[in-house]
Every structure is written in structure tokens, then in C-alpha cells.
Amino acid sequence: xxxxxxxxxxxxxxxxxxxxxxxxxxxxxxxxxxxxxxxxxxxxxxxxxxxxxxxxxxxxxxxxxxxxxxxxxxxxxxxxxxxxxxxxxxxxxxxxxxxxxxxxxxxxxxxxxxxxxxxxxxxxxxxxxxxxxxxxxxxxxxxxxxxxxxxxxxxxxxxxxxxxxxxxxxxxxxxxxxxxxxxxxxxxxxxxxxxxxxxxxxxxxxxxxxxxxxxxxxxxxxxxxxxxxxxxxxxxxxxxxxxxxxxxxxxxxxxxxxxxxxxxxxxxxxxxxxxxxxxxxxxxxxxxxxxxxxxxxx
Numbered sequence: 077x078x079x080x081x082x083x084x085x086x087x088x089x090x091x092x093x094x095x096x097x098x099x100x101x102x103x104x105x106x107x108x109x110x111x112x113x114x115x116x117x118x119x120x121x122x123x124x125x126x127x128x129x130x131x132x133x134x135x136x137x138x139x140x141x142x143x144x145x146x147x148x149x150x151x152x153x154x155x156x157x158x159x160x161x162x163x164x165x166x167x168x169x170x171x172x173x174x175x176x177x178x179x180x181x182x183x184x185x186x187x188x189x190x191x192x193x194x195x196x197x198x199x200x201x202x203x204x205x206x207x208x209x210x211x212x213x214x215x216x217x218x219x220x221x222x223x224x225x226x227x228x229x230x231x232x233x234x235x236x237x238x239x240x241x242x243x244x245x246x247x248x249x250x251x252x253x254x255x256x257x258x259x260x261x262x263x264x265x266x267x268x269x270x271x272x273x274x275x276x277x278x279x280x281x282x283x284x285x286x287x288x289x290x291x292x293x294x295x296x297x298x299x300x301x302x303x304x305x306x307x308x309x310x311x312x313x314x315x316x317x318x319x320x321x322x323x324x325x326x327x328x329x330x331x332x333x334x335x336x337x338x339x340x341x342x343x344x345x346x347x348x349x350x351x352x353x354x355x356x357x358x359x360x361x362x363x364x365x366x367x368x369x370x371x372x373x374x
Contacts, residue, residue: 121353122142124342124346126142126143126144127338127339127342128152128342128345129148129149129151130144130148130339131148132337132338132339135338151339151342151343154343155330155340155343156343158340159326159333160319160326163321164322164323164326167322168304168323170233171236171237171304171322172300172301172304172305174237174240175237175240176240176297176300176304178240178241179240179248179251179296180293180297181241182240182242182248183296184255184281184289184296185243186256187252187255187258188259188277190256191260192267192277192285193277202256205249205252206249221313221314230316231317232314232320235310235313235314236304236314240300251296251299251300254292254295255289255292255293255296258289259285259292262284262285266280267280267285270283270284290362295362297359298356302355302356305323305352307322308325308328311324312325312328323348324348327344327345327348
């Protein structure tokens with residue numbers, strides 16, 4: 077009588093590890109290339125910062141001295157106290173915040189109408205709105221100035237803030253277009269379900285579309301804030317009193333007074349652009365996400 081035995085089990089073969097060499101080296105080369113491309117971009121900021129911490133006699137020596145010796149920290153205190161930059165900062169923040177709120181609110185409402193609502197002539201009106209991008213700013217400069225002069229609003233912040241509360245004015249056409257393209261990526265089934273439950277278009281706009289459009293809204297916020305913060309022509313045209321100056325206008329007047337004090341000028345310039353760099357640093361993830369997703373329709 078023969079005994080049946082089970083066949084021997086095959087020896088387990090260890091999985092062959094994936095070859096990560098080429099992929100690893102490719103990723104490293106990508107980082108090296110990005111770093112090499114970022115160095116020329118960062119060079120002007122490094123030069124600005126090192127000049128802000130140097131004495132005037134050290135800035136123009138050859139070869140250039142990159143590390144200040146000694147660090148002239150007093151350039152910042154003396155430059156920022158030579159003129160009322162604190163007042164300029166408050167004026168700029170007020171104008172920027174009011175402009176950002178107005179731009180985000182009105183441009184998002186217009187974009188919601190162009191993307192989520194159906195009404196006769198919608199595409200024609202949107203095409204006419206986009207045609208405003210081709211209108212040069214200089215064409216409307218004099219009529220706009222005369223209008224604010226007749227309204228008695230010169231030397232106030234009204235000409236710098238009120239246009240942002242009208243979608244399409246003050247460069248808002250691009251913001252309307254950007255938000256409209258992003259709103260189109262949101263499924264329309266969400267709107268239909270809300271309408272079935274009895275929601276109004278305003279409720280759909282505020283509780284559904286806006287919370288889902290955070291990346292695009294942050295992009296509009298960054299663009300508007302930077303444009304308002306760096307605006308020089310607007311304050312130059314409409315502001316006359318020094319107590320109403322913005323940072324850009326105050327920095328220009330500072331340059332005309334302290335044109336030979338390069339350390340003070342560099343320190344004041346570095347202090348003015350620092351909030352912009354900090355804003356982009358903390359919101360860059362949302363900025364890149366909003367720009368990437370805009371125009372991708374599901």
C-alpha cells in the first residue's frame with residue numbers, strides 16, 4: 077500500500093526590488109535645475125537685503141562684498157522714522173483690504189452669473205466684458221480723473237477703493253474671467269440638488285460655490301492685494317496730502333529726499349516689499365492650486 081505525500085512547496089522567491097536608480101537621479105536633477113533657475117531670481121532680493129545692512133561705502137566696492145561687516149541694523153530704524161512710514165502703512169492696508177473685499181465680492185457675483193445662471197444674452201455680455209481688457213488704461217485716465225474731481229473726491233481714498241466694488245472696473249475683468257472658469261469646474265448637480273431643496277441662487281452662491289472655490293478666491297485676493305500694494309500711479313494722481321500717502325508714494329518721496337543715502341533707501345524698500353513676500357510665502361500652495369485648476373472643466 078503506497079502512501080500519498082503532498083508535493084513539496086515551491087520555495088518562496090523574494091520580490092525583486094524596483095530599480096529606483098534612474099528615477100531617483102532624475103528627481104535629483106530636477107531639483108538641481110530648479111535651484112539653478114531660482115538663484116538668478118533671488119539674486120536681486122539678496123542684493124537688496126545686503127545693501128540694506130551695509131554702509132554706503134561698502135556697497136560699491138569691487139569685488140562685491142556679500143556679507144555686511146559690520147551689520148548696519150540702524151539703517152532700518154533711521155529710514156522708517158525719517159518719514160511717517162507707519163501712517164503710510166496704515167493707509168495702504170486700509171486701501172488694500174477694502175479693495176480686496178470689494179473685488180472678491182463683486183467679481184465672484186458676476187462670475188457666478190456668467191457661469192451658473194442661464195439668461196438671455198449671457199455670452200454676448202461676457203464677450204463685451206472681455207473686450208474691456210483691450211482698452212488701454214490711459215484712455216480712461218483723464219475722464220476718470222475729471223469725474224472724481226467733479227465729485228469732490230480728490231485727496232481721498234475713494235478713487236482708489238470704490239472702483240473695486242464694481243466688477244470689471246479697476247482691472248477686475250481678469251478676475252471675473254478667472255473665477256468664471258473655476259466655477260465651471262464645479263458640478264452643476266450640486267446646484268440642482270440645492271434648488272430642489274428650495275435654495276435660492278444667492279444661497280447656492282454663498283453656501284456651495286464660494287466654499288468650493290477657495291483656491292481661486294485666494295488667487296484673486298493675492299493679485300488684488302499685490303496690485304493695490306504696489307500701485308503708484310493711482311495715489312500719485314488722487315492723493316495730495318502727505319498724511320494720505322501710501323507706501324509706494326511715500327517711498328518715492330523718500331527717494332527724492334534721501335537719494336544719496338543708499339542704505340536708508342534699500343532698508344525702506346526692503347521693509348515695503350516684505351509683506352508681499354510673506355503673503356505669497358504663506359499662500360503659495362493655494363495660489364498654485366487655483367491657477368492650475370482654473371480652466372479645467374469636468
